[in-house]
Amino acid sequence: MVKQLLVITGATGSGKTTVSHYLKTAFQIPQVVTHTTRPRRHNEVDGVDYYFETPTTLAQKHLIESVTYSGYQYGSSYEALDLAWQKAPLISLVVDTQGAQTYLEVFPKIVSVLFLTVSESQSLITRLEKRKDRPEAIQKRITSAEFKRDLILPPTLNQQATVLRNDDWESTKQALAALIATFRN
Template identity: 30%
Template sequence: MYQIKGKEKIFVYTGPDGSGRKTIAKMVATAFDMETVISYTTRSPRHYEKNGEDYHFVNEETFNQMESQHEFLESVEIDGIHYGIREQDIIQAFQNHEYVYLTLNPEGTEKLKNMYGDNVVRIFIYADRDTVIKRQHNRQDADDVIERHMTHYDETMNYKNSCEYAYENYDSPQVAYQISELIESFLDRNLEVSDY
């Protein structure tokens, strides 16, 4: 397992599907030189998703092979779909950046938290049920996909109280600004104070 060094931190955005966690994560990352690590998944890409940008889309066989070669730092299965974070990707991200961010479901988030403790900062992004459904419709998710997401909504929302920070996403730029201020406070905490 990769050992986190010095000031390195992993910021994990989690929350219900359609809460806008990816959008906010990208907005915040542009303000700081933050590298993202993209998950591997066995699900098919949605029409607006790009391979290597949203996920690394792989088939079941490739995923199982990677799993058997212990390439994943963590992996989970949800509704028969596999998701995993490749350890090598985390190592590479930390080569040039002290702060790395991920967008994960609560299961994956919890696994990382258990591995790295205080070096993982969980940021829960949420919106009410109707807003989440509307956003998924707006991005033209299939009805069965939305339905599958919504079966996990309450369970996902229960994870909010376990996270270090939670933000209701009613206005993405506003929330991104608040999270940027939060990350700024982590940067400040790392400043060396010296007397002249």
């Protein structure tokens, strides 16, 4: 079977990780585990949610893309892609919009981009609060240039991305089912 990669992108709080976890549970689509130097959140597990790295250990990875976001480094590696493809031919990856653009450049024939958005950007802040991010971390994220960049679909992804408004979880799940059906047909 042909390898495929669904790259999930959008602003922080738009539901990227939630969507990726849902795809894994509902459709058996493994998520590529990415790397970060940010501290672990209370409910996160190393090697499951992220590979939690130091700047030194991250520099030793074979990264496809990397970005600094709110003062922390994030990146995805060839090794992590290969591990996910060993589980299934269709896998998902959560990255920012800059990372999505990189993946389209590196793997143009096998990448599909899913851009998540919401109707009201204030709801993104509410979601960050619900996941128990620290108030100072939320403030740092929502004032960052990266957050502002990821609120809108970049022009380079306009013709390449499926845009999904993630305001209502039941509607989002229906749209995801329709999207996954296109991959499997």
